[in-house]
Amino acid sequence: MGLALLMALFVAPEDADQGVSQRIFYIHVPIALTAYYCFGLGAWKALRLLWRGEERYDLESYVAIHQGTIFGALTLITGSIWAKASWGVWWTWDSNQLVLFLTLFLFYCAYFMLRFSLPEGPRRARSSAVYALFGVALIPVSFLAIRLAEDFIHPTTFTREGPQMTGTMFATFCVAWAAVTLLAYVLYRVELAGKRADRDLRELRELLS
Amino acid sequence: MIRATGIEKRFGRRRVLRGVDVELDRAGLLLVTGPNGSGKTTLLRILAGLTAPTRGALEVAVDRGRLGYLAHEPLVYRELTALENLDLFGRLYRVPERRERIGMLLERFGLWDARNERVAAFSRGMQQRLALCRTLLHEPELLVLDEPYAGLDDAGSSLLDRELEELAGSRALVVSSHDPERLGPLASGRLVLA
Amino acid sequence: MTYLSDVAALTRKDLRVELRARDTLPAMLLFVLSTLVVFHFALPEGTGESAAYGLLWVAIVFTALLGLARAWVPEHEHGVLDSLVLAPCDRSAIWLGKTLATLVFLLAAQAVALPAFVLFFAPLDATALAGVLLADLGICAVGSLVAALAAAGRARELLLPLLFLPLAIPLVVGGVGAAISPDGGRYLLLLALYDAIFAVLSWASFEYVVTES
Numbered sequence: 001m002g003l004a005l006l007m008a009l010f011v012a013p014e015d016a017d018q019g020v021s022q023r024i025f026y027i028h029v030p031i032a033l034t035a036y037y038c039f040g041l042g043a044w045k046a047l048r049l050l051w052r053g054e055e056r057y058d059l060e061s062y063v064a065i066h067q068g069t070i071f072g073a074l075t076l077i078t079g080s081i082w083a084k085a086s087w088g089v090w091w092t093w094d095s096n097q098l099v100l101f102l103t104l105f106l107f108y109c110a111y112f113m114l115r116f117s118l119p120e121g122p123r124r125a126r127s128s129a130v131y132a133l134f135g136v137a138l139i140p141v142s143f144l145a146i147r148l149a150e151d152f153i154h155p156t157t158f159t160r161e162g163p164q165m166t167g168t169m170f171a172t173f174c175v176a177w178a179a180v181t182l183l184a185y186v187l188y189r190v191e192l193a194g195k196r197a198d199r200d201l202r203e204l205r206e207l208l209s
Numbered sequence: 210m211i212r213a214t215g216i217e218k219r220f221g222r223r224r225v226l227r228g229v230d231v232e233l234d235r236a237g238l239l240l241v242t243g244p245n246g247s248g249k250t251t252l253l254r255i256l257a258g259l260t261a262p263t264r265g266a267l268e269v270a271v272d273r274g275r276l277g278y279l280a281h282e283p284l285v286y287r288e289l290t291a292l293e294n295l296d297l298f299g300r301l302y303r304v305p306e307r308r309e310r311i312g313m314l315l316e317r318f319g320l321w322d323a324r325n326e327r328v329a330a331f332s333r334g335m336q337q338r339l340a341l342c343r344t345l346l347h348e349p350e351l352l353v354l355d356e357p358y359a360g361l362d363d364a365g366s367s368l369l370d371r372e373l374e375e376l377a378g379s380r381a382l383v384v385s386s387h388d389p390e391r392l393g394p395l396a397s398g399r400l401v402l403a
Numbered sequence: 404m405t406y407l408s409d410v411a412a413l414t415r416k417d418l419r420v421e422l423r424a425r426d427t428l429p430a431m432l433l434f435v436l437s438t439l440v441v442f443h444f445a446l447p448e449g450t451g452e453s454a455a456y457g458l459l460w461v462a463i464v465f466t467a468l469l470g471l472a473r474a475w476v477p478e479h480e481h482g483v484l485d486s487l488v489l490a491p492c493d494r495s496a497i498w499l500g501k502t503l504a505t506l507v508f509l510l511a512a513q514a515v516a517l518p519a520f521v522l523f524f525a526p527l528d529a530t531a532l533a534g535v536l537l538a539d540l541g542i543c544a545v546g547s548l549v550a551a552l553a554a555a556g557r558a559r560e561l562l563l564p565l566l567f568l569p570l571a572i573p574l575v576v577g578g579v580g581a582a583i584s585p586d587g588g589r590y591l592l593l594l595a596l597y598d599a600i601f602a603v604l605s606w607a608s609f610e611y612v613v614t615e616s
Contacts, residue, residue, distance in 0.1 A: 050611050107569035114566060117556030120221045122261045122615040127552050130608040131566070134545075137600050138570060141593075145573035148593055152453070152584055206224065259485055261616035274491025284486035286477055288420040300412045301490035303405070327423065328481075343486065 024085065026173055028078040030180035031071050032097060036139070038068030038184060039104070043136035046129035058125035059199075061132055062115065063192045067184055069108045075101045096146050103142050107135055210235050210351055210381040211256060216265035218251050225251045229265070231383075231400065235350075238377040238395050241385040243402030249385040250281065250355055252402065256383055257353045269351070271381075274302060277349030279357055283340035287329040291320055291339050294328060295346060302347040314342040318368065333360040341369065352376065354384045358391065366391075409492040413500025418507060420477050427473045428508050431466050435516040438462040439523055452525040456582040459520050460575045463513070463535070464542070464568070470508045471546040472563050474501055475554040488613050498547060498609035506543040513539070527582065530591065534581025537594035538574045541601060545570050548605040551612050573597050 045061035048054070079098045080090050093099060111131050118124035213231040217224070225248040233239050241249050254260040256269065257278040269276075278284075285294040292311065299307035315321045318338040328336060337360040344352065357373075358366055370391070376382060377395050386392055389399075421427055442458045478484040487497050513535065521527055527535075546567060553563040574597060580590030 050608070053616070103569055103572055110562075110565040110569060113562060114552060114556060117558055117562055121219075121263075123555060126611045126615070127555060130548075130611055131552060133608060134549075134570060134601070134604060137604055138573075141573045141597055141600060144596070145576040145593060148580055148589060149576045151586075152580055202222070206222075257489065258616070259488065272491065273489055276489060278485065278489055280482055280485060282482035284482050286416065286420060286483055287480050288423040288477065289416065293416075293419065297412055297416050298486065298490065301409060301487070301492050303491060 024078055024082045026176040027180075028075065028082055029173070030177040031078060032075045032101065033177065034180050034184045035068050035071035035075055035101070035104075037181075038064050038071060038188070039108070039135055039139065041188075042068060043132050046132040049125060049129045050133075055122075055125065058128070059195055060192060061129060063188055063195060065108060065111060065132060065135075066191065067188050069105065069112070070187075071180075071184060072101055072105050072108065076105060096143070096150070099146050100139075100143055103146075104135070104139065107138060111135065210270055211239075211383070212266075212268045213256070214266050216252070216255060216262045216267065218248065218255065218260070219263045226255075226262070226402070229400070229402070231256065233381050233383065233398065235381055236377070236379055237397035238373070238382040238384060238392070239398045239400060240389060240392050240396035241383060241400045241402065242387075242389045247402040249402060253278075253353050253355045253383060253385055271349075271351045274347065275350045277344040277347070277352045277354075279340055279344040279352075279354040281355060281359065283328070283336040283343070285328050285336075285339060285343055288327060290325050290327055291315065291331075291342075292324040294339070295342060298343055299346055304347050310346065311342075314345060318342050319364075334362050334365055337361055338365060341372075345372075350380055352380060352382045352384075354382065356385055356387065358386065358388065406493055406496055409496040410499045410503065413487075413497060414503040414507075417477070417500065417504030421504075421508065424477075426476070427470050428511060430473075431470050431508060431512040432515055434469050435462055435466040435512050436519060438465065439516065439519055443523060453583050455520075455524040456531075457579055459524070459582070460578050462516065463538070463578070464571050464575060466512055466516070467505075467509050467539075467542045467546060468564055468567060470505055470512070471550045471567065472560055474505055474547055474550045479554060484613065494610040494613060495606050497613070498551070498605060501547040501551075502543045502605075505547050506539060509539050509543060530587035531582035533591055534578045534587065534594060537581075537591060537598060538578040541574050541594065541598045542571065544598065544602040544605050548609055548612065551609065555612075570601075 042061045042064035045057045045064060049057035049061060076098065079095065079101065083092045083095065083098070084090050087094075091098075111128065114131055115124060115128050118127060211231055211233040213229070216226055216229040216231070218226040229248075229252060231239070231252075241252060243249055251260065255262050255267065257276060258269065258273060259278070285291075286297075289297070292315070295311045295314070296307065299311055304310055312321070315324050318341060320335065320338055320342065323331070323335060328339065331339065337357075341357065344354070357369055361369060373382065373384070373392070374395060377397070384392060389396075439459075439462060442455070442462070446454055446458065475484070478487065488494065517527060517532075517535070549566045549570065550563055553559045553566055556562050573593065577590045577594035577597065581587040581594070584590060
């Protein structure tokens with residue numbers, strides 16, 4: 001699985017004949033997409049928790065959102081590097097994607113604050129789940145809002161040409177995308193397994209004491 | 210009325226209840242005793258449906274609107290008067306002939322003269338009397354009472370004695386108390402938490 | 404119909420509590436006026452009206468936060484929320500009652516703040532006012548739910564702004580857009596969409612916030 005990622009990383013620069021700035025695109029966009037579906041997965045698990053009331057969904061939702069936030073932070077970092085390479089500044093409000101991720105990053109940081117301020121138990125599980133559901137509703141609404149906000153925040157929007165991808169570039173993009181998705185899935189599983197082991201160990205210790 | 214087996218409750222790492230079984234018929238009084246911190250309040254909150262047990266099976270054969278719950282706190286609005294509080298809960302609990310019922314309860318618990326005073330101005334004992342009015346307002350079939358004697362003076366306590374005696378014949382009651390002697394004769398069952 | 408009468412009883416109760424205690428509304432009024440005065444000094448000469456509209460929205464959101472921070476305080480004194488949750492009424496009625504009461508406070512604060520804004524800074528047209536009204540709905544609907552989430556935690560006063568502000572960003576975009584854009588209708592549509600989505604979500608999820616099983 002790690003091999004797939006390494007391959008994508010090695011293959012990607014080969015095709016990047018449009019200058020160094022284009023290279024990060026192969027990492028940035030897959031990471032952003034991965035963050036989206038981590039958030040989506042977190043909300044789905046949250047919905048299942050509220051619907052079915054099974055305790056295990058709480059941990060799954062939390063881990064998915066945790067992964068989403070990590071990938072969201074990476075999106076901001078890679079996006080910032082991209083902005084530096086393309087426009088010479090570390091931050092630009094012109095990129096809707098970046099602004100949206102900043103909003104989401106703040107939102108999900110608040111999610112962790114909420115979680116840490118509540119004692120462990122069904123109430124924390126339910127409150128976190130409700131907030132996670134607000135998160136997925138916020139994504140499209142914020143996206144729309146940020147698109148509309150361009151009008152008055154940047155009255156003179158400059159047009160950027162859409163990336164014209166050649167076949168090989170597209171293939172590289174797909175490999176990178178698959179690799180990042182796989183990476184996210186592995187991380188999700190590893191963290192979930194770790195958290196579960198942690199919990200089981202704690203229960204065992206209590207049982208013995 | 211209540212059948213609970215193997216109730217366990219944890220708050221984070223702390224275990225408050227472990228393997229508690231509760232059984233109660235349609236009529237009768239279950240007395241819950243135990244030292245401070247033994248989980249009496251937690252168990253009562255679980256039986257009232259306010260807290261979910263971490264483990265264990267719980268069956269309470271009564272709708273939530275037919276349950277009366279008395280807590281440490283009076284569970285009424287500080288800034289409203291006794292009458293306004295009972296009127297609000299009377300509405301929410303769908304009490305028929307609300308006004309008559311409220312008037313009767315206030316009279317019985319000696320709060321009629323204070324009915325238009327804000328709860329914030331009440332003494333602890335008056336608040337407890339008002340809380341009892343609130344609990345009994347909708348004539349619940351199951352009563353869950355956490356330390357009902359707390360804050361009551363002698364007159365209030367003997368009033369409550371009579372009230373509980375009457376109720377125990379026809380309703381299901383779960384009562385926690387520090388003072389098991391007082392309720393001993395009424396109790397049809399006992400649960401000692403450690 | 405019992406649903407609506409429950410909501411009415413709960414809203415009336417909140418208004419009555421506020422009328423007695425006078426905790427929230429005077430604070431909101433004073434806060435929003437002070438903020439506007441501070442803004443006068445924060446806005447350099449010649450920044451234009453657009454900046455003023457932006458600051459108006461900052462003032463509105465923070466005034467609403469002030470009100471929301473107090474929204475569930477009466478329920479937490481004496482643990483009243485427990486007896487509301489045990490009542491046989493639909494739990495979402497508790498949320499709706501709180502939302503309406505908060506809306507009344509916010510509108511009352513704005514009844515003073517908006518004329519003051521017009522007097523001090525810049526005029527407001529019908530679209531801008533419609534934007535304020537639509538955003539108020541969203542603020543109160545989401546705010547009263549998020550305030551209930553925050554109220555359960557430690558450090559609830561700190562938690563509420565953190566939970567609420569990311570959710571308020573689209574509302575600010577809509578409100579400012581409605582005030583300054585020549586094509587304000589699109590922003591009103593955004594606000595209406597926000598209100599619809601989040602009101603339904605809050606209405607449906609409130610029960611889970613106040614119960615455990």
